[in-house]
Amino acid sequence: MNEKQSDKLASKKKSNYDLDLLLKLNEQMLLIRRFEEKAGQLYGMGKIGGFCHLYIGQEAVVVGINSALKDNDTMVTSYRDHGHMLVCGMDPKGVMAELTGRITGYSKGKGGSMHMFSREKGFFGGHGIVGAQVPIGAGLAFSHKYKDEKSICVTFFGDGAANQGQVYETFNIAALWSLPVLFIIENNLYGMGTSVERSSSTDNFATRGEAFGIENKTVNGMDVLDVREAAIEAVNYCRSNQKPFILEVKTYRFRGHSMSDPGKYRTRDEVAEMRKNGPLKALQKLILESGFNENELKEIDNKIKLKVNEAADFAIESKLPDESELLKDIIIE
Amino acid sequence: MPALSPTMEEGTLAKWLVKVGDKISSGDLIAEIETDKATMEIEAIEEGFISKLIVEEGTQGIKINTPIAEFSDSEKFSEINNDERNKNVINISNKGVTEEVKSTAIETSDKDLTSSNIDATKKITVREALRDAILEEMDADNNVFIMGEEVAEYEGAYKVTQGLLEKFGDKRVIDTPITEHGFTGIGVGAAFGNLKPIVEFMTFNFSMQAIDQIINSAAKTLYMSGGQMGCPIVFRGPNGAASRVAAQHSQCFASWYSHVPGLKVVSPWSSEDAKGLLKSAIRDPNPIVFLENEVMYGQSFDCPISNEFTLPIGKAKVEKNGSDVTIVAFSIMVGKALEAANELEKNGINVEVINLRTLRPLDLETIINSVKKTNRLITCEEGFGYSGIGAEISSLIQENAFDWLDAPVLRVHGKDVPMPYAENLEKLALPQTSDIINKAKQICS
Numbered sequence: 143m144n145e146k147q148s149d150k151l152a153s154k155k156k157s158n159y160d161l162d163l164l165l166k167l168n169e170q171m172l173l174i175r176r177f178e179e180k181a182g183q184l185y186g187m188g189k190i191g192g193f194c195h196l197y198i199g200q201e202a203v204v205v206g207i208n209s210a211l212k213d214n215d216t217m218v219t220s221y222r223d224h225g226h227m228l229v230c231g232m233d234p235k236g237v238m239a240e241l242t243g244r245i246t247g248y249s250k251g252k253g254g255s256m257h258m259f260s261r262e263k264g265f266f267g268g269h270g271i272v273g274a275q276v277p278i279g280a281g282l283a284f285s286h287k288y289k290d291e292k293s294i295c296v297t298f299f300g301d302g303a304a305n306q307g308q309v310y311e312t313f314n315i316a317a318l319w320s321l322p323v324l325f326i327i328e329n330n331l332y333g334m335g336t337s338v339e340r341s342s343s344t345d346n347f348a349t350r351g352e353a354f355g356i357e358n359k360t361v362n363g364m365d366v367l368d369v370r371e372a373a374i375e376a377v378n379y380c381r382s383n384q385k386p387f388i389l390e391v392k393t394y395r396f397r398g399h400s401m402s403d404p405g406k407y408r409t410r411d412e413v414a415e416m417r418k419n420g421p422l423k424a425l426q427k428l429i430l431e432s433g434f435n436e437n438e439l440k441e442i443d444n445k446i447k448l449k450v451n452e453a454a455d456f457a458i459e460s461k462l463p464d465e466s467e468l469l470k471d472i473i474i475e
Numbered sequence: 476m477p478a479l480s481p482t483m484e485e486g487t488l489a490k491w492l493v494k495v496g497d498k499i500s501s502g503d504l505i506a507e508i509e510t511d512k513a514t515m516e517i518e519a520i521e522e523g524f525i526s527k528l529i530v531e532e533g534t535q536g537i538k539i540n541t542p543i544a545e546f547s548d549s550e551k552f553s554e555i556n557n558d559e560r561n562k563n564v565i566n567i568s569n570k571g572v573t574e575e576v577k578s579t580a581i582e583t584s585d586k587d588l589t590s591s592n593i594d595a596t597k598k599i600t601v602r603e604a605l606r607d608a609i610l611e612e613m614d615a616d617n618n619v620f621i622m623g624e625e626v627a628e629y630e631g632a633y634k635v636t637q638g639l640l641e642k643f644g645d646k647r648v649i650d651t652p653i654t655e656h657g658f659t660g661i662g663v664g665a666a667f668g669n670l671k672p673i674v675e676f677m678t679f680n681f682s683m684q685a686i687d688q689i690i691n692s693a694a695k696t697l698y699m700s701g702g703q704m705g706c707p708i709v710f711r712g713p714n715g716a717a718s719r720v721a722a723q724h725s726q727c728f729a730s731w732y733s734h735v736p737g738l739k740v741v742s743p744w745s746s747e748d749a750k751g752l753l754k755s756a757i758r759d760p761n762p763i764v765f766l767e768n769e770v771m772y773g774q775s776f777d778c779p780i781s782n783e784f785t786l787p788i789g790k791a792k793v794e795k796n797g798s799d800v801t802i803v804a805f806s807i808m809v810g811k812a813l814e815a816a817n818e819l820e821k822n823g824i825n826v827e828v829i830n831l832r833t834l835r836p837l838d839l840e841t842i843i844n845s846v847k848k849t850n851r852l853i854t855c856e857e858g859f860g861y862s863g864i865g866a867e868i869s870s871l872i873q874e875n876a877f878d879w880l881d882a883p884v885l886r887v888h889g890k891d892v893p894m895p896y897a898e899n900l901e902k903l904a905l906p907q908t909s910d911i912i913n914k915a916k917q918i919c920s
Contacts, residue, residue: 249699288670
């Protein structure tokens, strides 16, 4: 998108969105950005171990989708899950403490980055096996329908998972049984280090449900307002028709697949180019055009940084799980 | 009597649909036969007149290949001599049979059982006991539902779910496509969503398609969530060898699933086990792997009829007291162990037989107490010996009751080969009663 087009779009949007909404989206995206930056830092310091998959660059996806949901809707995703938890309203302290493997973490330090849950906030993980969350999300949608809750389950997965067999088994059943599940394909162009063109026979993931009669749409995931608009439509479709829908969101991750990613599969130039059109920049431009000034934006950023620093301090200062935790939570007695 | 399933050995002639003198054509329904799985209508494949109904309506236990009726080319059948009769013994096809649910129609659900007759029993098949367990628990809790291949309209590939669709409707008795990985994951998600799914695998061999969801999602999520994400789900279906269905349909997965923390693994033998344990499994807040056995489905045992009846998961049952050697077994091997015990009695060897019932958590205490009495232990399982249940028990006993042993623990198990199809080879591959007898003689010598 060139500068001119962007301006045109911005002016169109300005009239449609109120400033409060833009600020709210900004705050959520910024919280994810700052949280992830801090997580990366803590990983580098050895405070976070194992696998840690950052969401930087993809913030507009989950923030845009979430802005279209109701409180009782549920969400399930893969292992790149920190952003999803934060927008669901999970406490950054508890998430960060889980990353550092502390008893105060959402999973008492037993799950780590990839495995966190909050029934209270409607977040059902955090799943470490590529594609496994897809039938689970359809199962949650099944439970909503069974109990006549009018809720939907938003099920996120990536372009990599989109080639897993269980995804298609789930598409079939979700369509066959009319389950209120919204499949979000976060296409960030790389499944770990393998580009879409090297892994997938076609690069259009949205239409992969067509064989099962599932309606779909593709949207630019670098623009949170575009994502939001598409999400409102998709969510309404799922809820009112009690049917599945596939929304492919084209996005990009600015950081590596995990912390140990050498990044040899894409060029620095490519990453730099994508960063120029980052989702936060686009949104903040709109906010500034709406009469907000740089200082006011900076103030919001500082507040968020403070919140994230508090979460990091909490995560580092919290205790490791007691050794007695080792054998707890295996079976419900 | 035609063989109408791989495991059918005998049948009941439920009803004649023709009478003597009737003209029959190919494709006409002539009788209803209760097999080990279902009541099925059988068809004639030749034309003629019914000259004699050899077997009376209601006769049970008719071995396969037993003549059940005769037909004649002419109406003057009375003149037919015996030789001709033998030639014209009715030939019935099992092709295109229609299946009906009559013999095992639901009876127990509406009974108003009081606590005073909680001990009352009735002879029912393992199949009926399983169905009663599901039915009673679905009656008691609206969040319980059953899903799987052919569980609804077909009424179960092995007829375990007979009558359930009719009673509960298609919201709660749900046919799935043949996609184990997908529907198992959906079941797990539904359990996370506070429902109580019963997922039927047509056989546990097919659960291999879905094992990731069973292990990585169902079993581990409670722990990974710090206790938040319980997964109250039952995975059930026939496990182990059936009869003549070869390697891909004849494996015991008891040791596979028992290996995994976060799962409970239950394996019933009798009707009482089937009903009591399945009801407990459905009520349990944890993921349960419930390993049934196709060969056992048609066998009958006395079973408590009360819908209050349950059996505790994690407790074994001493099926027979004895003093010379302890034999532990589960599922179909319990019957073989009891047979062996009866034979061994004649040789002066007094056997204690333990029906494990649950494989995880294992009732080690009952085994140890028995070993303290008999000082000898034999384990029995149908599955492969290597890394098997017997290997685990043997290890646990040497760790916990070594000083009580007078002889090394011996194992009876399936041969270390994929299951062969040929009848003679299959028999060689499976552990037989004679193997148990031989091991018992060895350990007591």
